[in-house]
Amino acid sequence: MVKYLKEPLVHFLAGAMLIFAYFWAFGPSNDPLSYEITIGASDIDRITADSIRTSNRLPTHEEVSALIDQAVKEEIYYREALRLGLDDGDAVIRRRLANKMRSLNSAEIGTLNDAQLQRFLEDNKTKYSYETRYAFDHIYIGRNTSPNQHKEWLKGLRDGNLNVDSIKAPLSIEDKQPLSDESMIIRRFGSSFTDALAGLKMNIWSGPIESGFGQHFVYIRERQNITPKLNDIRQRLSNDWRAAQILKQENKLFDNLSKDYQISIAPIK
Amino acid sequence: MQKYNPLLAALSLGALALGGCSQSEQPKDSSHIANSEYPEEVYWGDTHVHTDNSIDAFGFGNRLDTEAAMRFAKGERITSTKGVEAQLSQPLDFIVIADHAAALGATKALYNAPRLALLGNDFALRWYDMMHESEEGSLRVTAELIDGAAKGTLPDSFTNQEAQAERIGDLWEEHGNIVERYNEPGKFTAFMGFEYTPMPGGDNLHRVVMFRDSAEKANSVLPFSSQQSLDVEDLWAYMAAYEKNTGGQMLAIPHNSNVSNGRMFSMNKFDGSPIDAAYAKTRALREPIIEATQIKGDSETHPFLSPNDEFSAYGVAGWDKANLSAGRDMKPSSYAGSYARSALKRGLELEKKIGTNPYKFGMIGSSDTHTSLADVREKSFIGKHSANEPNVENRSTLPQNLGTRQGRFGWHYLSSGYAGVWATSNTREAIFDAMMRREVYATTGPRMKVRFFGGWDFSADDVRDLVSKGYAQGVPMGGDLTEKSSDAPTFLISAMMDPESANLDRIQVVKGWINADGSTQEKIFNVAWGGDRKIGNDGKLPAVGNTVNLTKGTWSNDIGAAELMTFWQDPEFNADDNAFYYVRVMEIPTPTWPVYDAIKYGFTLGDDVIKIQQERAYTSPIWYNAKG
Numbered sequence: 001m002v003k004y005l006k007e008p009l010v011h012f013l014a015g016a017m018l019i020f021a022y023f024w025a026f027g028p029s030n031d032p033l034s035y036e037i038t039i040g041a042s043d044i045d046r047i048t049a050d051s052i053r054t055s056n057r058l059p060t061h062e063e064v065s066a067l068i069d070q071a072v073k074e075e076i077y078y079r080e081a082l083r084l085g086l087d088d089g090d091a092v093i094r095r096r097l098a099n100k101m102r103s104l105n106s107a108e109i110g111t112l113n114d115a116q117l118q119r120f121l122e123d124n125k126t127k128y129s130y131e132t133r134y135a136f137d138h139i140y141i142g143r144n145t146s147p148n149q150h151k152e153w154l155k156g157l158r159d160g161n162l163n164v165d166s167i168k169a170p171l172s173i174e175d176k177q178p179l180s181d182e183s184m185i186i187r188r189f190g191s192s193f194t195d196a197l198a199g200l201k202m203n204i205w206s207g208p209i210e211s212g213f214g215q216h217f218v219y220i221r222e223r224q225n226i227t228p229k230l231n232d233i234r235q236r237l238s239n240d241w242r243a244a245q246i247l248k249q250e251n252k253l254f255d256n257l258s259k260d261y262q263i264s265i266a267p268i269k
Numbered sequence: 270m271q272k273y274n275p276l277l278a279a280l281s282l283g284a285l286a287l288g289g290c291s292q293s294e295q296p297k298d299s300s301h302i303a304n305s306e307y308p309e310e311v312y313w314g315d316t317h318v319h320t321d322n323s324i325d326a327f328g329f330g331n332r333l334d335t336e337a338a339m340r341f342a343k344g345e346r347i348t349s350t351k352g353v354e355a356q357l358s359q360p361l362d363f364i365v366i367a368d369h370a371a372a373l374g375a376t377k378a379l380y381n382a383p384r385l386a387l388l389g390n391d392f393a394l395r396w397y398d399m400m401h402e403s404e405e406g407s408l409r410v411t412a413e414l415i416d417g418a419a420k421g422t423l424p425d426s427f428t429n430q431e432a433q434a435e436r437i438g439d440l441w442e443e444h445g446n447i448v449e450r451y452n453e454p455g456k457f458t459a460f461m462g463f464e465y466t467p468m469p470g471g472d473n474l475h476r477v478v479m480f481r482d483s484a485e486k487a488n489s490v491l492p493f494s495s496q497q498s499l500d501v502e503d504l505w506a507y508m509a510a511y512e513k514n515t516g517g518q519m520l521a522i523p524h525n526s527n528v529s530n531g532r533m534f535s536m537n538k539f540d541g542s543p544i545d546a547a548y549a550k551t552r553a554l555r556e557p558i559i560e561a562t563q564i565k566g567d568s569e570t571h572p573f574l575s576p577n578d579e580f581s582a583y584g585v586a587g588w589d590k591a592n593l594s595a596g597r598d599m600k601p602s603s604y605a606g607s608y609a610r611s612a613l614k615r616g617l618e619l620e621k622k623i624g625t626n627p628y629k630f631g632m633i634g635s636s637d638t639h640t641s642l643a644d645v646r647e648k649s650f651i652g653k654h655s656a657n658e659p660n661v662e663n664r665s666t667l668p669q670n671l672g673t674r675q676g677r678f679g680w681h682y683l684s685s686g687y688a689g690v691w692a693t694s695n696t697r698e699a700i701f702d703a704m705m706r707r708e709v710y711a712t713t714g715p716r717m718k719v720r721f722f723g724g725w726d727f728s729a730d731d732v733r734d735l736v737s738k739g740y741a742q743g744v745p746m747g748g749d750l751t752e753k754s755s756d757a758p759t760f761l762i763s764a765m766m767d768p769e770s771a772n773l774d775r776i777q778v779v780k781g782w783i784n785a786d787g788s789t790q791e792k793i794f795n796v797a798w799g800g801d802r803k804i805g806n807d808g809k810l811p812a813v814g815n816t817v818n819l820t821k822g823t824w825s826n827d828i829g830a831a832e833l834m835t836f837w838q839d840p841e842f843n844a845d846d847n848a849f850y851y852v853r854v855m856e857i858p859t860p861t862w863p864v865y866d867a868i869k870y871g872f873t874l875g876d877d878v879i880k881i882q883q884e885r886a887y888t889s890p891i892w893y894n895a896k897g
Binding site: 091092095096099142143170171172173183186187188189190191192193211212213214235236238239242243 | 336339340358359360380381401402450763765766768769770831
């Protein structure tokens with residue numbers, strides 16, 4: 001009791017609000033603002049159990065009775081505090097309650113079977129079919145060449161009468177890139193080069209296109225747009241589905257709560 | 270008799286809320302993944318990522334969990350705690366989530382505990398309320414935590430490992446489930462790991478500890494915490510016991526030696542007695558690599574130790590005056606025990622004295638991010654922790670004191686470090702084994718591709734066929750060369766720029782050796798460089814120049830070179846002197862992260878803020894051992 005008195009009132013209220021939140025969420029729906037207080041058998045069991053945890057022994061009848069009086073007193077104080085709006089503007093209470101609401105959203109997320117995963121894959125085709133594979137040849141010409149040279153060299157390459165070695169700059173990346181995932185091409189050449197491949201025609205010399213190293217003429221030999229098979233990306237799919245599920249749950253809960261609110265926000269300066 | 274402790278009850282309540290929502294999956298092994306004959310690919314990773322399970326990360330505001338950290342590393346778009354839309358242009362190949370074992374998940378559990386359970390514990394209540402009151406309060410709690418850990422004044426409920434076992438056990442298992450779900454042999458490797466965080470008096474003796482094994486195996490032990498022992502020999506004993514009991518394997522990675530006050534690479538053991546052969550042998554076995562660069566500064570070397578090295582001041586500002594908690598000032602006389610290069614030299618000294626080299630380590634970089642997001646590009650530096658994320662407030666000039674004492678500012682953070690690993694496949698086994706043989710290197714961010722081979726018979730012609738000759742006739746980075754004749758060892762070295770970063774300035778070989786009289790020396794050789802430059806009479810190669818545009822945040826690759834390759838033979842070799850050689854690759858100058866912040870938000874940066882830097886890579890050394 002002494003310990004509790006040492007607490008500022010606001011702390012006391014925070015604890016009470018928690019009980020409120022708890023019962024609001026899990027317990028019988030008592031209206032905290034009614035003038036009726038019932039201490040039932042289950043309440044007395046809880047009070048007794050709490051006492052055992054503190055003192056490591058069974059409380060006497062008198063002790064339980066005193067604890068019940070305390071609980072009643074606390075309940076009255078708590079309801080009156082709510083009526084006075086003492087919780088308003090108290091950051092500790094606000095945050096605690098908001099956080100509590102958020103954590104109500106931790107429902108179990110299961111796993112999908114293959115048929116369901118397959119459907120998830122098909123429903124998200126745009127995300128999972130982006131994988132493009134390329135096989136290509138490239139000629140690295142360094143950084144210090146002119147647009148006029150480029151024109152001339154490209155023509156020579158297309159006509160087949162240019163000595164490739166005469167324009168090549170040294171770089172220890174193979175001239176022939178075998179059929180590879182984009183991720184492998186990004187690893188070798190960087191992402192801007194890889195992005196540029198999408199705009200190039202097949203079976204003809206193009207470019208030059210730019211990588212971090214400098215410029216390259218490119219001849220695309222093969223291009224495959226892959227819709228990955230379930231087997232290849234099962235793990236990724238189920239992780240993605242799970243992450244999407246968590247987000248969905250969170251949004252659903254919030255949407256449910258927020259739909260009854262009218263929110264108006266002043267423009268940000 | 271057991272006393273009821275409300276804080277403990279609260280923490281375990283919190284754990285209840287955290288556990289129990291996991292779906293365990295069968296661990297998938299890597300038996301179907303083919304290994305190449307020799308390492309063909311450098312795999313990129315971060316071995317040092319903190320999530321909201323780290324007490325300080327959560328206190329700093331981080332609300333992103335293991336799952337978010339995994340998804341980000343794999344290349345997914347993730348919104349940071351403070352709302353930055355973040356995504357890597359190139360995914361990482363592997364990750365070690367290394368949350369602090371000490372009080373694992375404690376701040377999260379405390380925060381999520383019912384406040385009622387804390388009544389009567391003034392200490393916990395105060396923190397609890399501070400954390401809920403405001404972000405500032407939460408930061409203050411974190412500063413007090415770090416301070417308390419340094420001074421040993423944290424309450425029992427944060428320090429007693431047994432009392433926390435249930436919460437930590439649940440978390441560790443839950444963590445294991447997520448790691449297992451994201452580990453995809455051949456595509457992405459997720460390691461089990463944690464951080465061991467001893468900090469006596471604020472002197473940083475931290476290690477990242479990682480497992481070669483499945484989560485199931487790693488879950489057979491709880492993370493070893495600095496609350497169990499501050500003496501790293503006890504960590505090694507824990508590792509040995511795990512290996513004996515499970516047949517698994519672990520390694521430990523010391524980091525932030527720069528704020529260890531000379532104690533990370535001391536000549537003495539933790540108890541102050543001189544290092545002996547048994548200690549040296551165990552250390553070399555358990556700690557084959559160190560983290561030489563990360564957000565909290567660079568630990569390669571210091572201008573005081575390497576006055577002739579014009580690049581030695583990188584990542585030193587803000588970190589060389591006081592130890593981690595800033596509770597103790599550090600004197601230059603302590604630096605030899607704080608930086609990697611001098612430690613490698615000390616290793617030679619100790620080897621001469623006691624017959625074994627305890628400091629025979631390779632080098633990696635990693636971020637030590639506390640945001641869950643392993644992005645170390647300057648242009649998109651997310652921050653050291655969540656309170657340090659990009660904001661309209663100029664974070665580069667804000668005080669960033671990890672303890673409660675002033676003295677460090679935002680711009681002192683480096684947007685640094687990744688680990689490059691030459692492995693035969695992207696699997697736990699192959700990457701871990703490459704770390705054990707030290708075939709790894711550090712970068713401060715850019716993913717430059719660096720090869721380094723030592724041998725006795727290389728010639729200049731071999732450069733054309735560098736990799737196959739290197740493996741066939743020599744040893745890669747991390748290896749040993751034993752005296753063959755009086756001829757000097759030969760080396761093949763290549764470095765290719767990161768195609769998403771800048772040209773290279775030069776390749777250097779850093780040599781350290783021990784003389785007959787037991788004294789050690791170091792020397793830097795410029796061995797390959799871009800552009801038309803000549804080594805001057807002072808033995809130095811002129812600077813590459815500077816093309817940085819500070820108002821645009823750009824540079825030009827008109828200087829330097831996209832790739833450098835060379836053959837090199839030590840011109841000052843003495844067959845009697847043990848030595849090490851490692852390679853340092855320098856990029857041309859580029860802007861630091863505060864410059865990008867300033868452009869984005871329209872800040873003015875003070876004169877003291879470093880705005881231009883040369884990013885770099887450090888390879889593991891190759892050691893020369895005289896027959897003696």
